Amino acid sequence: MKNSILRAAAALSLVAVALMAPTAAHAYPDPAVVIATPATIAPNNTSTFTTDRAPFNASEDIRITITGENANGARLAFIKTAIETNTMLTTRAVQGKLNVPILFPQNASGKYDLTFTGVTSGVVLRTSITVTPAGTKPPSKAGLAVTGFNSDSAAGLWIAGGALVVAGAAVGVGAAVRRRRTAA
Incomplete structure (x- = not known):
């Protein structure tokens, strides 16, 4: 149970990093x-x-x-x-x-x-x-x-990244609540 929560959190973190990384169009000047x-x-x-x-x-x-x-x-x-x-x-x-x-x-x-x-x-x-x-x-x-980063065209990436952070926090809170219930 503990490992599956950690795996889910790690997967969410990897997705967040992938979305927040520059796209191929911005990678090369x-x-x-x-x-x-x-x-x-x-x-x-x-x-x-x-x-x-x-x-x-x-x-x-x-x-x-x-x-x-x-x-x-x-x-x-x-x-x-x-x-x-x-x-x-x-x-x-x-x-x-x-x-x-x-x-x-x-x-x-x-x-x-x-x-x-x-x-x-x-x-x-x-x-x-x-x-x-x-x-x-x-x-x-x-x-x-x-030159450089255009925040207008990356608004969707920022929103998606924020959603992933919120989802990761929800997974963490759910894991803490589940731990307390099994410990009681």
Whole structure:
């Protein structure tokens, strides 16, 4: 009886550790930093995305995916025709580096997540940009790149971990109550 309670507590602890550990997507950093210039723009404006290093092959095609409100209106700034979908935008690396201006639509608003994927190398780089209506001030990041742990996307993990801790405490209380009953 005592061993089964200990085994259950150990199993719950292992599950809690597994849920609280970083996921595979967060375990490896991107091979280069993507810099958006400017990092915050107004709707119907362009931001140029560059890398600090050359993570791609010399003149490799790069797929661009943009996720955000009204993101289908985003297009490469040097292309004058409208693009129906933005999940297959492409550009070409310049000596292995990213250098692409992207024009955000007039009805753009909020945070946009961008993914740049090298077609042949498989290198994946991620960044985000904020589009705010003219006259509003975005929150300051003090000029530093936003990197690392994103607590918004890990809320489910924290809730699951908390639930496991509560379940472990319930098992411990149940074991103590059972011990007292058998001792009396």
